[in-house]
Amino acid sequence: MTLYELAKKNLRHNFKQYILYLYPMISSIAIYFTFVSLQYNKQVNDSAVTVEKIGPAFSAASILLFIFASLFIWYSNAFFIKKRKKEIGLYSLFGMRKKQIAKLLFNEILILGILALVVGIGIGFIFTKLFSMILIKLMGANQIAAFTISTKALFQTCAAFSITILFAALYNYQMIYKYTLLQLFQAERKGEGLPKAALIPAALSIIFILGGYTILLQPSTSNFWKNNGFLFILLSLLALLLGTYLLLRSLSIWVLNRLSKLKKISWKGVHLIGISSLLYRIKGSVLILSVIALLTTLTLFSMGTAFSFYHNMNSLLKFTSPHSFMYTVPADENAKRIEEQINENGKSNLVYSITLPYIEIQGDLSESSRLSDEHPLLLFSESDYHRLAEKMGVKNSFTLNDQQAISFYDGSLDQKEDPYTGKRARLGDRKEVTVISYERYSLVNQWIFAFPIVISDRLFQQMKSEAEVSQMQFVKIKNEKAAGKLADNIQNLSVKDENLFEDSPELPVSYFVSFYHEYQKMNETYGLLVFISSFLGFVFLLATGSMLYYKQLTEAFSERSRYKTLKKIGMNTKQIRQSIRNQIRIVFVLPLIIAIAHSSVIITALSNFLQINMVYPFLVAIGLYILIYYMYYLFTVSKYYRIVNDC
Structure with missing residues (x-):
């Protein structure tokens, strides 16, 4: 049996395991193909009567979209390989050379990549008409969208993701040479040390965040902005970035440590297990949670701003065109x-x-x-x-x-x-x-x-x-x-x-x-802005949700032995589910609360500057985000439970 045939056999017999890897690849390719198909769609371009060229807007957005889609695939690939380290160790134990194992993984990724391209482009083609209709409607045009396939979009998607898949395959190929047999078998046993609460960084996190909020909420007529306005905006954003990291790194640890010492809370039901588990794992999640909080802030702000401009279009136009x-x-x-x-x-x-x-x-x-x-x-x-x-x-x-x-x-x-x-x-x-x-x-x-x-x-x-x-x-x-x-x-x-x-x-x-x-031009401009921001926001949501999802699944595989022990000492199914829900809920809710707070302050500052009401559109953006985010939470809890229960 050749390595290529072995790779195909692995895919056939373990297809359910490979779905975890196929999902981000297929969804990324489908989204990207749909987006670039709209970029080259003649009907969409013909609908833009007053906006002369929508191509540059789509081109810039498609580059950003591709970057995040590639990072999404790369992150899921890293999870997938980490999950299979024990399997790779068994290959080596049974006598396969590292070069053969590397070629096997390389062939698997190439097969998965080709499958993902075919399925992803097929799904993207199906949804192209739907999103064409939505975009044309948002731009205020009356055209009827038809099924079309763009050869430019097809070539661009295949070329872009072929490069991404090839790099992922090469990464997997060279990764085999990094680890010893012992490291491969002990991959799931590695855990983060219990972090210590530091009061000074915890206090600094509050100071940085409140300082950033104070700068952003200064009145636009204040002398504060006249000479160094741009510098102060950068300073406030930097303060929020540092404050977010320190809040998750120190303040959250300090709060959990305090809770663990309160017997009325920590000794109630399964709280002791949940709090101790969070304390033990928080160190490895700080960077991911910080990135998710900041990405979610960017997503809510961009969607809220675009929705607000579209919502206030009539009042803005009546003010500027009486x-x-x-x-x-x-x-x-x-x-x-x-x-x-x-x-x-x-x-x-x-x-x-x-x-x-x-x-x-x-x-x-x-x-x-x-x-x-x-x-x-x-x-x-x-x-x-x-x-x-x-x-x-x-x-x-x-x-x-x-x-x-x-x-x-x-x-x-x-x-x-x-x-x-x-x-x-x-x-x-x-x-x-x-x-x-x-x-x-x-x-x-x-x-x-x-x-x-x-x-x-x-x-x-x-x-x-x-x-x-x-x-x-x-x-x-x-x-x-x-x-x-x-x-x-x-x-x-x-x-x-x-x-x-x-x-x-x-x-x-x-x-x-x-x-x-001017109404026609503004309708097209803001309609395009809403569509692009929503599309990118959805991709950011997929990325952040999937980062949390894969991080929790990684922990689930390492926690199986722990939950097996808890079952033996009398912990029932209901208590296990409750413990899992509590832990994952905190991991999901914490960056979301931070992001809502940050984006609310930034939206308020922008609303005061522009003198337009942005509350309702911003709440709509938050509601849509939370709805999809909550679905990720439910799916993660369900998958986590199935993993720890299968032990």
């Missing part, structure tokens, strides 16, 4: 055609339509540190502004002199900061005004390359000698989300300047922006 249409009135018969188009949409749907004169001029607002020294400004007179503000439902009663001006929200993420009040602004070559108020709402839609300024009526008349006066039409309708055809027609009739959408257009420019076009 008008359904805003366009420069054409100087020809097209102005009348546009008016007819709006009337055809239905007068009952019209909220307001108002025309205001404006002057576009190069200005200097560089004192604000937000705009350059040569930036396009849209000048409106004070009286015209009040007319528009009344239509918008904004109440203001200020009066300006010739040296004063009013500025408006500029689209910055930090909505609390006021960078303009008290700053000077140069209008054209000679005139200079001082901004006396920064209004925290959008006067014009944000998606134009010009900054609106309101000046006095008298100064506006004086500025007419320096620049041409144009007319801006502001229109608000009720059915603005469904006004795609109307928006396209108005754009075709109003826009003539080819450099409208350039970053630095030459003046004057014919402007056109619509709520519908």
Whole structure:
């Protein structure tokens, strides 16, 4: 019998044992193939009407996805080999040379890899249509997804995971030469020493975590952030990282030691066995639990942020695009055609339509540190502004002199900061005004390359000698989300300047922006963001759940003799199950609680900075995560019990 035939025989007769290894390989390949199939899917790309290229987003995410999938496979491979060390020792004891054993393992991994590729790609192909439909729906498109298979996705998946599987096979090949026969037979007997509680590191863990929270929760308007904001963010994240490790390494040990000394708790039922087991094994789990806590924090934060943006999309867009249409009135018969188009949409749907004169001029607002020294400004007179503000439902009663001006929200993420009040602004070559108020709402839609300024009526008349006066039409309708055809027609009739959408257009420019076009673009952008973050979050969840799962199974194999002894001294099945549940529950819950606390603080800080409500979407993300996480817990408890009961 050749080594290849022996490898096939092992797979046939011990297939249940190999499922533990096949599961991460098949799931990783299926997820990756599904994702890259969407990247090359023509229907998905055609659905992205306003987002010109979704390829870079998918490419970056697919690289991250592949890295974690490979680490997932690598970790499961390490568990699988560790579990088989005794079997490998028996091969050596029966006379097989190390080279033959290495080739046997190499052949097994290659066979499993080919099987995983075939099954994984098949599963991925089945789910491609489902996820295509979900993505297209999230992006607000109306296309119907069809079954398609991408040769690019197929080749990319096969090439990427062939390399991963080959490296795993080579690792197994060279691993055989590392261990002696005695080490292979004693692999399951190795355990971690009982860790000692250190009060100082335990106290430092609390100090680091609370310090990180304090930094993150500082108000965005505080001087704390102005000079070294990015540095303080890195410092807070580093504090959370160190605090998490020390909390699991020292504080958890200190708490368990204290519990073990409380007779009312530790001597109750099977608590003594559970606490002593946790104390004995905690040292080897600290690094894994720390990684899981931080990965879960990242997952909950990214999913919560993406869900929040998608959930708050309408309110964000209404804030940045207060008008359904805003366009420069054409100087020809097209102005009348546009008016007819709006009337055809239905007068009952019209909220307001108002025309205001404006002057576009190069200005200097560089004192604000937000705009350059040569930036396009849209000048409106004070009286015209009040007319528009009344239509918008904004109440203001200020009066300006010739040296004063009013500025408006500029689209910055930090909505609390006021960078303009008290700053000077140069209008054209000679005139200079001082901004006396920064209004925290959008006067014009944000998606134009010009900054609106309101000046006095008298100064506006004086500025007419320096620049041409144009007319801006502001229109608000009720059915603005469904006004795609109307928006396209108005754009075709109003826009003539080819450099409208350039970053630095030459003046004057014919402007056109619509709520519908920006809604479509935002829907596609945030829909794509939700999909990618959810996909990656699911992969992170698989990785963290599987790390815990394999770690607990490793301990289960080493604990079999211990539970066999407990059975002999009278411990019944119910007590064994309870002891297992208690131990595994703590291992699963501890990093989850830490991650929820960390991500809650980070989400709160981001919510305060962006001035949007992120509570409900974040709770949804936590709920979905806990649901799948709980399934991992139940599956681990069940498998753990079967292992220790089979002794």
